[in-house]
Amino acid sequence: MTTVRCSVPEDVARVLDSEHPTQAPEASRVPLYLSLEAPAAGPDALPREESGVSRRDEAELEAATRARTEQHLRRIAALSQPDRYQELDMLGRGGMGVVSRVVDRVLGREAAMKAIEGPLASRPLEVLRFLEEAQITGQLDHPGIVPVHDFGIGADGTRAYFTMKLVRGDTLTRLIGVHHAFGLEGRALERLLGAFQRVCEAVAFAHARRVVHRDLKPDNILIGSHGQVYVMDWGLARVVDGGRPSEKAKSSGARAVAGTPSYMAPEQAQGRVDDIDQRTDVFGLGATLYAILTGHGPFHADDSEVALARARKCDVELPKNEDETIPPELIRVAMKALSAAPEDRYQTVEDLARDIEAFQRGGGWFSTRRYEAGAVIVEEGEPGSAAYVLVEGKCEVFKSVDGVRVKLRTLEPGDVFGETAVFTRKPRTATVVAVEPVVVKIVTRESLERVLDRSPWMGAFVRAVAER
Incomplete structure (x- = not known):
């Protein structure tokens, strides 16, 4: 590789x-x-x-x-050949420079030009970092990473630039805002998760080539007008093999803490550069997924110093989900990726992507719960509102007959109980007790409706059977 x-x-x-x-x-x-x-x-x-x-x-x-x-x-x-490009208009401006739409006079095509100018362009080490960004991005040849065409420095030394493919579209940040304004469910969620999986593919490709992005966030993900997905801004990327020339300079030490506080892994926020590896990007992806689910980063704050302090402590709040508008399985995936200790996270991006894919296959709206041995999961006579799918362990079913508790059967992984309550909400007709530690999926009417909405014809079938 x-x-x-x-x-x-x-x-x-x-x-x-x-x-x-x-x-x-x-x-x-x-x-x-x-x-x-x-x-x-x-x-x-x-x-x-x-x-x-x-x-x-x-x-x-x-x-x-x-x-x-x-x-x-x-x-x-x-x-360099700066006169090769004719600037048309500015696409954006940031602290590090500007991005413009230009025309390549030789090839006759439009391109995007990223440039640093003024005081920054007069600092050799800043220009060197800028060159490294172009080199790293240009060597990551993947459909999810924008191709770099050229790098140059103005003849008078007051400007450095590189050109890349011009992508017309929106940032993931904007799409998240739009979808949350209208409700994050159904096709909106599927679209965002589809883009997220494409991001995972691009980041996994970079990891295979020993590059860690270090600044993954919705602002650095661009969705093209025809659904293309690009991971942008590799300026903070860490090259694991060989490093970056600018890292040899003393002034690079000032950048030991670099990134976006609202999305930063604790080892990154604490300046532990030697501990940064692919699991740091797993955290960044988890933070991006958290933003998809909640509309903001895990360490969101009005003040960047407050956000950085939260990132250093890895103070992640569990997303609020009282009204069950967020799939419980996606909350679990995000919180695992956001674990404070790298060893507790997904160890690779591929592992994270597999759980997202599993969610998309179905069942992700059902929450997971654990019960210890001896715990009563449902009790005869109580109102019923949910069904249970046994995932791990064994349970026993009992029914009261003339005041005597009679064992009816033993449940094993894959068995379902309490299913009639999802539609009728009638009192339970039996008691179910955990014989050993068990894990169950909880199916409420609301979560089942959300799952069935993804497949209208199956939803119509299940509803028809339930009503008979």
Whole structure:
């Protein structure tokens, strides 16, 4: 499996790795982090210990890295063709720069251009991080990740940019808001879950190539006009194999806590960079699922510092569901993905996606409950409002005959009891007791209606049988 490296193409590697651009490079792909280090000989040589750590103090190392970076970026600028693109209009602006709609004058096609300019573009390490984002995104060749076309730096050094496929659509954030405004059920929920599964596929692909996104949230998921789903903004991505050149600079330490507080895993919020792995993205996906179910992130707060404090403590509130408008199974999936300890989460994105797929096959509106041995699950004579499907363990059924409790039968996994109560709400005719610890699915009339609404013809059939 090919892994992602923060590397440069052959032509750029030639000018980055040599003072003589006409000489052939030793390899067609030279990791950029190698070219950022000073040559082994000469006045710029940096003595290194066996561990690979410089014996100079951090300030000198940062200054040397910065100077080397400036030199390489000037050479990239010499290869850039900013005049190739004509800007049409701005699509958005953020703290890191702007995204514009442009026309590629050579190919005659529209594209999206992401650019940093002004003070940020004058900081070599910021431009380097920007280059890394383009490289990482460009090497993740997947239908759920927007293709990158080109990277460049303006001749005067005041702007850095990369171009990518132009996608017309809405963020998942906006779609969540629309669906919650009109009620999250039926086809609306199915549409959001379908998009979520596509996101899982793209993130799993990145993990297979040893890349962790680190900023998964609805704002970074784009839904195209024809249903395409894209995971955007890989600027904070962690490259597990080889790392990122910018991580060698002292100033990168200031970004130890990076991401969006409302969606951040505790290890990320606490700045434990070495503990960040694919399970950090599992948390981000769980936070995104939580937003689908509730309309906001798990650590939502008006103040980002408050949100960050909640993220550090992993203070996740269980979604309120008194009126059963949220499928209990999806709540369980989200809360498992949002576990504070990485070992308690889904260990892979594929595991999370499998449970979402299982929900979509049916039964996800039925809540799960555990009973200890000896517990009375239903009691003869009490009003009935729900049926039970035995998932694990055994139960015994008793009926009172002339004041004597008589055992009728033993229930095993797969057996159903109390089903008439779903439609008639008549008193229970028998008592069911757990012989050993058991797990049951609880089927209420309301949850059954929601399941049957997904299949109208089956709903009509079941209702007709129940009414006879």
